Amino acid sequence: MKFPKELIKELEKRYYKYLWKDNEELNYKEISSDLFKHLIFTILSQNTSSINTRRAYISLKKHYSIDPFTLSKLDPKELSEIIKPGGLHNIKANRIIKVSKFIVENYGGDLRKILSYPKEEIRKKLLEIDGIGEKTADVIMSSLFGQKEYFVVDTHMKRIAKRLGLVSEKANYSEIQKALKEFLPLEEDDEKIWLLFWFLAKYTCNAKKPKCKECILNNMCKYYKGKTIVPS
Numbered sequence: 001m002k003f004p005k006e007l008i009k010e011l012e013k014r015y016y017k018y019l020w021k022d023n024e025e026l027n028y029k030e031i032s033s034d035l036f037k038h039l040i041f042t043i044l045s046q047n048t049s050s051i052n053t054r055r056a057y058i059s060l061k062k063h064y065s066i067d068p069f070t071l072s073k074l075d076p077k078e079l080s081e082i083i084k085p086g087g088l089h090n091i092k093a094n095r096i097i098k099v100s101k102f103i104v105e106n107y108g109g110d111l112r113k114i115l116s117y118p119k120e121e122i123r124k125k126l127l128e129i130d131g132i133g134e135k136t137a138d139v140i141m142s143s144l145f146g147q148k149e150y151f152v153v154d155t156h157m158k159r160i161a162k163r164l165g166l167v168s169e170k171a172n173y174s175e176i177q178k179a180l181k182e183f184l185p186l187e188e189d190d191e192k193i194w195l196l197f198w199f200l201a202k203y204t205c206n207a208k209k210p211k212c213k214e215c216i217l218n219n220m221c222k223y224y225k226g227k228t229i230v231p232s
Contacts, residue, residue, distance in 0.1 A: 001183060001220060003184050012196060018199045027054070031057070035112055036067065036068060038143060039111065039140060040060070042140065044056045046088065046092065056085045059085055068101075069100075071100040072097060076090070076093045077093075098130050099132065115144075123150070134173045135154055135173070138177075147191055147193075157201060158176055159201060159207060160200070160205045161176045161183075163205060163221060164221050
């Protein structure tokens with residue numbers, strides 16, 4: 001099963017409004033140009049909205065220099081309060097400190113050293129950092145090499161892949177990643193296609209009340225075909 005290319009324009013029409021504003025996009029590009037800052041931003045983004053992520057990052061930036069040497073020495077409770085707008089602040093504070101210490105101890109505080117490894121080794125090195133999982137590693141890898149090579153799979157992507165019937169309910173991360181890469185026309189514009197499809201997954205194929213009747217993919221969706229749609 002393949003995503004119908006003729007629906008790309010409909011994706012753009014429906015979900016363009018969710019794209020970041022120019023100033024927000026510029027800020028993100030500045031963050032993603034610094035490997036360590038991008039990693040911290042990604043940790044802050046875990047299980048929260050983009051708005052809360054930016055609030056937490058801005059708060060962090062106001063209080064501290066965002067570098068491994070500074071963050072590795074922080075008190076977890078103090079850091080937790082600073083990044084509270086991002087949610088799960090206690091977990092993320094401990095994770096940020098742990099990651100920063102690892103980078104100081106193993107890379108002399110310069111995460112860019114990881115780029116000296118062959119491309120296929122960089123992801124493995126990222127996963128060696130305590131607190132970094134597959135999704136976070138792939139966010140960094142996709143920023144370096146694109147979604148076509150390192151497709152990011154989060155909870156929204158997992159949900160829509162299973163509902164469409166691209167994978168089984170028990171599929172693991174790599175299986176879902178492979179299925180979505182094969183399903184989507186990433187050769188068109190991998191970053192844009194990923195993002196628009198993510199918006200569809202988040203705002204239409206949402207977890208509790210999916211808007212199945214509105215979905216542009218309902219005619220090929222296993223979940224929609226197998227359930228009784230109750231009129232709203």
